[in-house]
Amino acid sequence: MNKSWLVVLKVVGVFVGAYVLFMITYYLTSHPTQFCAQCHLVEPYVESWHESPHAGVNCMHCHEMRGFVGKLEAKSRGLNYLYLTITNQYSLPAGAKIFEQNCIGCHLQDYRGYTDAPGLNNEHGHHYEVIRERRSCLECHREVGHQINLYLTPDFKKIWK
Numbered sequence: 269m270n271k272s273w274l275v276v277l278k279v280v281g282v283f284v285g286a287y288v289l290f291m292i293t294y295y296l297t298s299h300p301t302q303f304c305a306q307c308h309l310v311e312p313y314v315e316s317w318h319e320s321p322h323a324g325v326n327c328m329h330c331h332e333m334r335g336f337v338g339k340l341e342a343k344s345r346g347l348n349y350l351y352l353t354i355t356n357q358y359s360l361p362a363g364a365k366i367f368e369q370n371c372i373g374c375h376l377q378d379y380r381g382y383t384d385a386p387g388l389n390n391e392h393g394h395h396y397e398v399i400r401e402r403r404s405c406l407e408c409h410r411e412v413g414h415q416i417n418l419y420l421t422p423d424f425k426k427i428w429k
Contacts, residue, residue: 309360320411322414331365331367331368334369334370338367372405373387
């Protein structure tokens with residue numbers, strides 16, 4: 269084997285190794301449940317989530333659109349949150365997005381990740397009516413994932429509910 273092929277193999281090996289290392293690091297540091305929880309600004313939300321019915325549900329299963337584009341959009345949002353935190357511009361409440369198709373997917377048992385998610389109780393047709401009218405699940409289930417009024421004063425919390 270001549271010297272130029274050896275150099276090419278070394279360069280390719282370095283890139284492959286760097287890529288594998290990057291992917292491992294990326295996965296370990298951006299797994300939402302651990303990564304997002306490391307920021308002290310959202311700690312009250314994380315603590316509240318641990319006590320909620322959705323405590324076993326990965327944060328991104330509510331806060332990320334399904335699919336590759338959804339993952340890219342969520343990662344770019346995460347980078348923006350990181351930038352805002354580093355530059356001391358992050359403010360609360362964060363106003364994190366919730367994707368209703370994820371609620372529907374789990375509770376209609378379309379998403380196989382959570383097979384024990386309770387199905388929609390549609391005894392009176394209400395839930396399907398809400399879906400047909402494209403209304404928000406959050407109209408009734410606003411705090412099912414975690415409390416959202418954590419930063420309100422006690423007086424304001426009384427009128428918030």
